[in-house]
Amino acid sequence: MGWNRFKSKLLVRYILSYLLIFLIPLITVTVIIYYNAIHSLQFEVEQSSINQLDQAKQNIDSRMKELEQIAIQISLDNTLTPYMTNHPYYGKEAIESLNKYVVNSGIIDEVFLYFHNQDVLYSSRGKMAVEVMLDYTYKFPEWDKDSFIYDMSNLKVSSLRPTESIVMKRTRENRVFAYLEPLPVGQSTKYATLMFVIEENTLKSMMESILSNFKGNSYIFDHDGNVLAKASHGQEISPENEKLLSNIELGITKLHFDNVEQSIVSVQSDYNGWNYVTALPSEQFFSRIVQVKAIIILIFAVTTVIGSIFAVLLARKQYYPIKDLLEFAKVNKTTSKEQSRQRYGHTELDQIRETLLSYQTQVDVQEPYARNQYLFTILKHGVPDRVEVQSMLEQFGIYLYDRQLFVILTAWEYKASSEHSIYQWEELSNYLTELGLPEGEATVYGVELTSINKLALIIGMKKREEPKEQVEFIVEHLYALIETRFNMLPTMGVGGIYERPEQLNQSYIEAVSALETRMVNGQGSITYFSSLSQEQEEDYWITKDMLIKLGQSLKQGNAVVAVDTIEAIFADLYGKDISIPLLRCMCYDVLNIILKTASELKLVDAIQQISTASEFDTLEQLEVKLCSLSIYICSQVEDQEETEMQSLTDEVVAYINENFCNYGLSLEGLAEKYRVSVSYLSRTIKENTGVTFSQQMWNLRMEEVKRQLLSSNDPLKDIINRVGYMDVPNFIRKFKKELGYTPGQYRKMYS
Template sequence: MNANLQPPRRPAGTGLNWNRFKSKLLFTYTLSYILIFLVPLSVVTWFIYHNATANLRSEIEQSNVNQLNQVRLSIDNQMTNLLEIAGKIAYDERLTKYMVSHPYYSREAIAALAKYKANNAVLEELFLYYRGEDRIYSNLGMTDTGVTFGERFHFAHWQPEAIEQALNETVFTTVRPAEDVVVNSRRESMLAMLIPIKPNDPYPYGTLLYLIKEAQLTGVMDTILSDFSGSSYIFSGSGEMLTANYRGDALRDQDQAALTALEPGIHSLELGGERYSVVTVQSRVNGWTYATAIPSYQFFGQVGQVRTIIWLVFGFTVLIGIAAAMLLARRQYHPIRDLLDIASLRGDVREPSKGRNEWEWIKQTIRDYHARIDLQEPYVRNQCLLLLFKHGKPGDPEIERMIMQSGLELPWRGACFTLLLSWDGQSRDARTWADMQHLLERLGELELPEQQARIYGVELTGAHQFALMAALLPAGAEGEAWPAAADAARGATLAKDAARRVRDTGDAARHVWDTGDAARHVWDTDDAARRAARVVEALDAQLADLLPQRPNIGVGTVYPDLGGLSQSFLEAASALEQRLLTNSGRIAYFEQQTEQPDAAGPSEQYWIPKRSMLKLEQSLKQGNEGMALQLIAGIMEEIQRKSASVALMRCLCFEVLNTLLRTAAELGVADARHDLSALHAFETMEELERQLGALALRICSGRAHQTETEQPELMDEIVAYVAHSYADYTLSLEHVALKFDISTSYLSRSFKDKTGTNFSQFVWQRRLREVIRQLEQTSAPLKEIIERVGYLDAPNFIRKFKKETGCTPGQYRKLHGGGSLPEGK
């Protein structure tokens, strides 16, 4: 427990009432001092912040009004220039109907049109049309109206027949809203302005058509409204939106229509459920309305610096005030604080009286705290045990801290080894779920005080085995007992000292103990083996009392630190396997399985130690890639150290290769026999080591694949999940693989085997069927339907839909009677 006093938490179900405690004084003093300065400070801060925001908002809105007036003046000047050009053209003798159609003077007329076009920068094209004819004139010459507007200038929504009608019937100056125009296969957004000739004549004889790029108008708006964030619009006198410029989200159509009804000035409106500041100005030249809409929250972005300064000052003042309040309150609460400190540092608090008091509450809090630790500790310890058994002690400081806090860290001068418990098939099937829970409870943490040992166990569900870590406290440790949970801080210090001392020796084979004087004790392997045997005998005796039939036990080698626990785990698994092959006793020691006979003679030194080969086989069977590569590296280093001929060393290398191939055959990993010619044709030991490492990785990968495929019902669950969650736009192969803890390659392959189609195609078909159903049975807008099925890219979906069905969604809806809404609406 932390020696520093922490604020006590309310125990569950205790019904804490501060009014009954003398500690109410601390709460009262602290709260009073805080409120004395916090309430007025908050009011003043809010007042300053509100005024700063309001003033800056007013400045920004007024600035927008001024900038919008500049936009109006600039565009009005350009529109006035266009009207003046129309007046000049109407009275230009070179542009009479006779002159433009005359074979000789028509060139001068065309040149005059080109000059007028060049006098205004916003003009993309200028056309002169004399009513009742099928010809039209521009700076490029005379062309047929059908060719001009059917081929050269193709409007998205203005058909050639409608254009010709407008040219013949326009009486007043008219401006069409911006729309897409295809100009010689190039798409541009343009406005069309029609001016009758002569202007204001009740009987005009011609029409002047201006094509204005929308970008010219929005460019003016961008240039002047450079520091503006929001949407800006230009509406005609009749309320049509001529052009718009967006810096953010666009307003809905009904909200845009509401802007045209506003009087010039500054307005605060709620549009689409959000507050906006709207500024409008109106042109006296043509009646156009210019409007800007700024989301109100963007004003706060403009006052970010002011707000930051205010909040920093406020926060700094609050921190100082709280610190001062707590200091003053603690001085008043000093005697009670001393009692709380004692309660937090000592574990021998006396029993409280029947009445509610602070001592009883403190004790109950400590009890609940320890109960929560005890509840969580087995789960953390099991995960740490599995990690130690399969991968050894990690280098991650956070995981090392978890191992230490879960009580698994060895004290200085400690040792550990692994035991594997396995039952025969008939015995395993006879055990009930209650038997397993009882066994888990007993073997999860088992104390053997006579052997000065403690055992931690975890079940290996896939292998139907129990893996046990036996931790030894060396005999003769001056009567030192195993560090208890209450002495966790001291145990952590011992563990850190042990790790540091082992690293300082530089020799993993020797573990030096420092007794505190000049004498040093060296790790005694024989004594450790004898103590391990006594622990195994004691455990077996307890299992005899617990179980009707005792299990088979595999015992690994004793190691001086947790880093060797994964090695011991492999050895215990190998000992169990060798016991089955040799029909030996129920308890198998790895050291005994790997002992070499004395009669082997001096030549025995040339062979690879049996223990290394057995551990290599076991690491492959468990799919432990890291341990397999480590063992291969160690074996190859051992071979190179032997004083043997090249031929004998080559034979030893082939022995390692044969071990890998034999293990792969036992596991049924066919991929291991790939490219055997490269394996036996090695030139150097380093080359062979790389090839053997690659082979080991293939075997481990094959074993992992077998583990995945041992759950046939898993794919049924995944397919059902995908079929149910297809409308989730975040659904992806990686997402599902992460959710079900399998590899993406296995998921992709198995999903296609299960459903007959790949993952993305399966999701697409589900979404397509749902879109078709909604198109046929509902009248919802197409965009909304596409979003409902989890597709965010509507244009791409429409293309894929047309490729799949031969028609667009809108056409499909019309054919199958699902409503009359236009496509994309």
């Protein structure tokens, strides 16, 4: 019941999380799209109004420009001079010319030609007196004969008379405006004036032909703010508000007229300064997006339903791997009531987290072993890939690049009779795992070797032009530190100095070679590999240190160092100017070192191959043969080491299986018995059994207790003591934690 509740609780959390992850962005995006759509449509309507209004402006401007062209043509027309218009015969042609201009224009209702200081007018309908025109044809309410003659005779520039209502031919009323142009155009001296009469409906029709779908009010204002034409589709705007529109800023503006928001669009003519204005109630815009709104809401609803279904399915799909991971971590197995109470309120993720923390603890425990193994591999075999090595070393917190490097191999005689030797060794190796030397500006990285009485130290120090004194200072400082702090008298072999971690295997072989001189120098000595070659019989002979290094690299099974050493020896031989017999003798020295090493290693096959290698005609032939032979010897050494180590591991595991009931059996005791380091022994046991030494001991004792519980009626305490576990209550607690019930309950259930 509790498990199902945990499961449903986590699953509900997943479903709610996925729904929120899905719905929050969906709602946000929908709101953004909705408002963007509204503003986009509003902008589209307003921009469309601007474009249409601009098109109407251009159309009307072009018509007004035609009036200017007509005025120019009339001023140049010979039939429309004062003489021709007053001539009895040619006066008729003048009237026809005026009629032609009216017919060819699309906006002129009538054109009048007035010569200064006369009482008559000429139009397309003929010659008429001024008072007849003002009284019958176009009766302007604010224009009598005297003012008309004065205005027409004194006009110097083009002028516009605002739109006003007039009575035409005494029968109908109409709204027109008069456009006055003095003649001739472009000259200072004027002799006549043209008056173009234009009906408001003409401009209104031109605007409506373009603003066909416009639902609002549109206006044309002259440069003085007077209304020339207006068209209304809907509620009209009051004269006071029209006055505001005449002074409105160009572009798009929002105003409130009678508590109604209006979208105002205004453009201005560059030709005559007229303002073209449209006023659209903003609420009309929202009526156009009802369909868009409905579509958006429908899409949102459908998406929400489908997305929610997918969110639930995805949540369930994501939950199953967690369940599988929980089963893999073995925290979903049947538990006791006590464990269930402890886990109450925890979800599967909490249980997995606890398991991962446990794994992390195990990784932290194993990291020192991995670090030591990696450094040991570098010392033995070098490194193939600098980038990979640098990354791995930095993960372990080891920094060897851009430093001068060398290796110290330290050892002391192991005394089996000393009870504290193994613990002193462990304390020393832990202390030297990583040690900073501020006085020498160097860092020491300790590497445990297979042997219990040897420790390799990788030294990284700041680069110096003359590092010899610095190396001696570091070596003596470490020697004194080990002697005073741990009460040990170490023997040290010091390898050469190198610039790159890839060359540490060279320094290691040199340190091993230097340490072997303790047979001569005695325990507690310090031997530098560089000092091994100081005593030479002749300057031209192969240096002693190179021969020692070659033999030691073969013993260690390090083919890389062995080949590098042979190549260095022969590179030196190629440059020597000596006799052939002496050169052969020097070559036999190299052969003797290889023969001696193969003999010590008991490699019969390698010894037989040396006789073939001794037959050579050139140094190049011998170098190739010796390199090939060295590689073969090193491979045999590695095979022997692997065989010996596997044999040792099998022996240790077998010993544990036979003696796990011994209360005194410990990892330290096994290391002392088989003369290997504790870390190496722990690592090999883990690699071969899959568990640590302590876990292996627990598993063996646990199985033995279970077997005796089912096969005998002996008291539980006696059984637990027989398997080497003296703390009975602690064993019972661990037994119950692992199986979920006590040993007594186990006996009752399965006996």
